[in-house]
Every structure is written in structure tokens, then in C-alpha cells.
Amino acid sequence: MIGGGPAGSSCALALANAGVSDILVVEASSYSGFKVGESIPPESRMLIRSLNIDEAFLTRHHEPCYGSCSYWGSDKRGYNDFLLNPHGHGWHLDRSRFDAFLAAQAHAAGVELLTGSSLSGSEPLGSTGHMLHIRCPGGVLARVHADFVVDASGRRSLFARQRGARQINSNPLICCAATLRRRNVDVAFSRLTHLEAVEQGWWYVASVPGNAVVIAFATNAQIVRTMQLQKAERWYRMLRAAPHMSQLTDGIDPRDAHVRCYPVPSYCLDRLCGERWLAIGDAASAYDPITAQGIVKSLSNGIHAAQAIQSWMSGTSDALQAFAQMVRTQYRRYVDLRRDLYCLEQRWPASEFWQRQITSASM
């Protein structure tokens, strides 16, 4: 398994739960730094339960999320709450802690976990698998023979691209995000995800564990460059100009704002599997964060890929292709959802951001 994010860890854990042994997860990080992407919908509960880790997850004190409140398409506030959702509420995660938790659960189920180690290259060995070149802590280079490789390396699609797959891209966005401490922790902060469309893009705000708030602005690269949004003071000025977000963020101290800019492309690989390999999660397809489906898609991919790999191991020769077809179908549904969401916003017909979003959202 290349990558121990939600896709890699859930796939490794599902395989281990099914009795598959000798699973190795190679993970570049040590789960200690900040990681962006924190909102998961109520449907995640089913996936977490199917991995038999729901009780342990509930003791980890991630923040409940009761839905979203948005100013999108008009200046009227709209709600999408989870009150009637049969799965209950969603969560705002401490993302690094969540990823570390999943990896630890996989490890406890018998998966070998190699952290601080990166795949640097690979060679196909035909019907016997692949030779992986892994850079371990201290710069040591190891060669590992793998019968089967799952690419769960996230948006780099590292292994799949080494095997010739290409990301078919549409609609690249940039998210300029910061995590800020709340000044007055005695005043409860909203447990909703807040969204506001503005002329140059859209904002979201979500409270996360540790009395902190994640604030992100999604726009395109040209706007980031011309408005210099990587600079905290420019980003903060833009936030203050958003009529509804600025009220919400009144009690937040911008002095420690460290704005990080993340490219968020949407794509699906042209080849999702090959001889003794399969791509899952963001390595296979990546979604715009407006849908807040990235993590749940990666967990679901991990669990379904584990089933496909077991079927393939027991002789169903088209099991990997069937998985790939499912990923493609889900991607097409996502493209439709994204188009519908962006087409709801018609207030700025002259805005280059919205024009481009609406015309390219259907691609």
C-alpha cells in the first residue's frame, strides 16, 4: 500500500479484517504535521462501522457537525442540516489525529506500517508483481518485492503515473486556508460548516477540535496571484470584505494566521488499474472540496478495493476492472453534482471566476 491516508489505511484494515496477511503500508509522513480537509458527512459512520472501529472512533472527541449554512446563489441564508439524516450528524475532524487513528487501527489488526518512508521508484515484474524502491528514515534505500500494489498516495497518483496512467484534469482550484485559535473559548462556536460565495470565489469556515477554526478561500490561481492571497494580511482583508463570514469570524485572532495555498484539481485517472496494481482514493480521482466528499470517497474506495482485491485473488479476473468502473461512474456523478452546485450561483455574470467555474464545471 503506497500511502497511509484514509484510502490506504481503510483498504489495509479491510484486507486485514478479512484475514489477508503480509500487508505493508508505506507512508511518507509521521502523522505529526497539520493536514487540511476536516468535514465528513453522516454517511461516514456506516463506513467506519464496517471497519469495526466505530466505538474507538467515537472516543476520539472529534467535533460533531450538524450540517451547513450557506450564502450561495443569493444573499439569503440557506441551511442543509443533518437533523433528519438517518445516520445522525457528521464531524469536523482533527485531521492529522484522524489519519493517525486509522493507521494505528490497521497496525493493531496486523498491518505493517512504515512511516517516514516514501516510494521513490518501482519496476514492474510481470506476473510476479513489482519491485518497490523505498526511501526509509535516515535516507536508507530499501527494495521491497510486492505481489500487488495499491496506489493510495493521494493527489500525486505516484505509482499509477509510474505505470503510465494520466490524470484527466478539469477545473483546477486553489484553496488558501488557515487554522486560527478562538479568542473567547467560553462562547460556543457554531457546529455547522459555513459557506459564502463572493465575486472572486467562495469561503468556508469550520470549527475543529482544540478551540480552533479552519477558514479557507477557494478561487483560481490567477486570482491568488493578482490579489496576493498567500499573504496573511491580503487574505484577511478579503475575509473581512465577505459580509457574512466577517461576522462569524469576529472573535478570531488573525495575528497567528499562516495561510497555506493548496492546489485542488478535479480529475480521474485514465487507467485505474493494471497488472497487479490498483489506484484508490485521491490517487484515483479527486473532487472539489465544495462537495466535502473527498474523505468519505477515499474510505469507501478503500473498503471496496479490499473486496475487489480478494475477489481477484480468488480468481475473478475482472474484479479490478469492475472496481475501476465504479470509480469512473462515481466521478461522473460528482461532475454532475459540481456543475449543479456552481450553476446555482448566477449573481456575478461578469466575474471571471464564476464564468470559468460554470463553463468548465460540466467538463
Ligand SMILES: Cc1cc2nc3c(=O)[nH]c(=O)nc-3n(C[C@H](O)[C@H](O)[C@H](O)COP(=O)(O)OP(=O)(O)OC[C@H]3O[C@@H](n4cnc5c(N)ncnc54)[C@H](O)[C@@H]3O)c2cc1C
Ligand atoms: C484545501 C482542501 C480542503 C479539503 N476539505 C475537505 C473536506 O472538508 N472534506 C473532505 O471529505 N475532503 C476534503 N478535502 C479532500 C480530502 O482531504 C482528500 O480527498 C483525502 O485526504 C483523500 O484521502 P487519500 O487517502 O486518498 O489521500 P491523502 O489523504 O492525500 O493520503 C495520501 C497519503 O500518501 C502519502 N504519500 C504521498 N506520497 C507518498 C510516497 N511517495 N510514499 C509514501 N507515501 C506517500 C501522504 O503522506 C498521505 O498520507 C480537502 C482537500 C483540500 C486540499
